[in-house]
Amino acid sequence: MHTRLFSTLALVLVVLVAAPALAGGKVEQKDKESWFVTVDKVPTTLEECTALRDELCTSPQGAMVYYLVAQIVAATNRDVGERCMVIGMDMSQLDETIKMQPKARRPDVKGYQIGSSEWQKINTSGFQKDKDYVANSFVLGTECKNGYKLPELPYKYYVSAHKIQKTGGLSGEWDNTWHGFVETSCVETGKVPFFVKKNDKGIWKMFQSSSFYAGCKDPPEAKSDDL
Numbered sequence: 001m002h003t004r005l006f007s008t009l010a011l012v013l014v015v016l017v018a019a020p021a022l023a024g025g026k027v028e029q030k031d032k033e034s035w036f037v038t039v040d041k042v043p044t045t046l047e048e049c050t051a052l053r054d055e056l057c058t059s060p061q062g063a064m065v066y067y068l069v070a071q072i073v074a075a076t077n078r079d080v081g082e083r084c085m086v087i088g089m090d091m092s093q094l095d096e097t098i099k100m101q102p103k104a105r106r107p108d109v110k111g112y113q114i115g116s117s118e119w120q121k122i123n124t125s126g127f128q129k130d131k132d133y134v135a136n137s138f139v140l141g142t143e144c145k146n147g148y149k150l151p152e153l154p155y156k157y158y159v160s161a162h163k164i165q166k167t168g169g170l171s172g173e174w175d176n177t178w179h180g181f182v183e184t185s186c187v188e189t190g191k192v193p194f195f196v197k198k199n200d201k202g203i204w205k206m207f208q209s210s211s212f213y214a215g216c217k218d219p220p221e222a223k224s225d226d227l
Helices: 002-018 046-056 060-076 078-086 116-122 125-130
Strands: 025-031 034-039 094-096 112-114 155-161 177-183 191-198 204-208
Touching: 025 046, 025 060, 034 046, 034 060, 046 060, 046 078, 060 078, 060 155, 060 177, 060 191, 060 204, 078 112, 112 116, 116 125
Parallel strands: none
Antiparallel strands: 025 034, 034 155, 094 112, 155 177, 177 191, 191 204
16 A cells, blocks of 8 residues: 555656646846846747746736747747737737638637737837847847847846826726836837736736837848858
C-alpha cells in the first residue's frame, strides 16, 4: 500500500516538474506612483496568452504590459497575436465576428475580434512602417540605435500613474478606468499613455491604446558594405 502511494506521488511530482510553465509575470510596486512589471516568457499560443493574462491583468499596470506583450506576439504571428489581443481588450473595443462582412472578419475568440477602430489604427501607413519594432520599444533596455533589439528574457517594463484619473462621462464610460504611462525608447517624451478598464470579473483590459500607434523614431537603416 505504501509502495503504491509513494509511486503515485513520485509520478505526480515528475509530471509537475516536466510540465512547461504557461505563464510567468509579476507586478512589483516601486513607489506610490510607479511599478515594474516582469515577463518571463513571450507566449506562442492562445493558451499561453490566456495564462499570462490571468496572471498579469489582476492589476491595471499588468494589463497595460499584457497588451504590449500581445503586440510582440502579433508582430511575428498575426493570427495568434490578434487572438491574444482580443482577450486583453475591453468589450467596447471588440466587434462580434458574426456581424461583420466576410471580408472584414478577423481571428476571433468566442465570437469576438479586435474592433474596427483598432484595426484601422493597425492599418495606418505610419504604423505599418513601424510595426516590427514598436512593441519591442517598451521593454526596458531597448534602444533606437540598435533597431529596438530585445534583450534576453525576462523582459522588464516600467509603468507610472497619470496624475489625473478620469471618472464618469456621458454614459459612465470612464468609471473603473486607470490612466498610466509605459516607458518606451520609441518617442522623445520617453513614455506613452494608455487607459485600461476593469470588467465585471475584476480583470483589467485595454480601453484606449491610440498612442501605441502614434509614431515611433525610425532606427538607423541597415547598410551593406557590398558593392
